[in-house]
Amino acid sequence: MTRKELVVSALENGTVLDHIPAENVYKALDLLDLKGIGNQITIGINLNSKAQGRKGIIKVEDKFFEDEELNKLALIAPQATVNIIRDFKVVEKKKLSMPKEVIGIAKCRNPKCVTNHQPIQTRFATVEKDNRISLLCHFCEKSTEIKHAL
């Protein structure tokens, strides 16, 4: 009989962000503004995953995100799953949807873009082509690949 054991400890109440590409876990913490908060957070990186090989997971105690906030995660982890936990049970599973606009968090890669020279909040439209996401700058109209923008 195989012994089933959780690699990362279970949550009583909170949100589990699973199937994040292992290399994007730190970016995910940034995107969801989790670095400064006081909640208990468990992070797993390079966990074995049948589907992904190596995956990352983030568990945040007593935190329930707005959908709009969660959807930012789709930019770097479109396959991620979100489980809402109450009293140790999964009460809801959520799928992420790609945000249409990305405001403030990304950086335009065009060195001549006005947002890189003036105190302006960046603004992008997301463009999906051949399963790749890029960001189209609202100001300079240039597109930046997601891995260069975040």
Next chain:
Amino acid sequence: MSKKSLISIRDFTKEEILHVLETAKEFEKNKEQKFLEGKVIASLFFEPSTRTRLSFETAINRLGAKVIGFSDATNTSQSKGETLKDTIIMVSNYVDMIVMRHPLEGSSRYASEVATVPVVNAGDGANQHPSQTLLDLYSILQTQGTLEGLTINMVGDLKYGRTTHSLLQAMSHFNPKFIFTAPEELKMPQEYKDFLDSKGIEYIETTSLDEHLNDCDILYMTRVQQERFTDPMEYERVKDVYRLEASMLSGVRENMKILHPLPRVTEIDQDVDDNPHAYYFKQAENGLYVRMAIISYLLGYR
């Protein structure tokens, strides 16, 4: 009428484009229409440009409005570190419209969002220059009698040349075919080819100027612009790649016209200037009528 700006050619619908071109025809017939008397328009050139600035300022004067502004940012408070936002808000309080050129891409879009008056983009770096695009369209319309179903051969710097990018976007309303003549280093960027694919518009790419010279209605020549290159070696390799001479024009279509946003350097030989296919000087003149039409339209007068 709510505030409407012209920042990118994509801000205008097909109907608005055609409306402005029709209005420009009226101004070409009658240049003295001073219905903007009492208005003040700011001409803010954060980067020098002789042709565009003089054309806009002439258009403003011909419409009877007054111009304030500067032709060089070195003597403005931008050089003291004032943000673009503060400059634009301040100028907004004085005038009825702002015409601006700025070296940073996206600066005009940003200005239009902080200004309380309409903003016309007279060029934001390598990004957009919509009044140039509209005068190109006007020149095509005037020489061909239509914008529909034409074959446009774009030649030269198709990578950095914003005029070709905007013209391509604008012409996409009118079932065109494109020929892109450029050296490998200066080919039309993929994003624009994707755009054409998405609209089902045909295009051919070539490196040879001779190859499709006889197959087009409009030959749109461009200068290889040194100031857009980050790599000086790349510029040296491609700067003199094409040179159009009168002797090359013997087999071209009768209706074919040569356009060039100017200034030209070596890409069109002077012996082409007197050729009946040359249209680039008249094209520059058309800029005046088109700019009069743009200003009148955005201020709600036409």
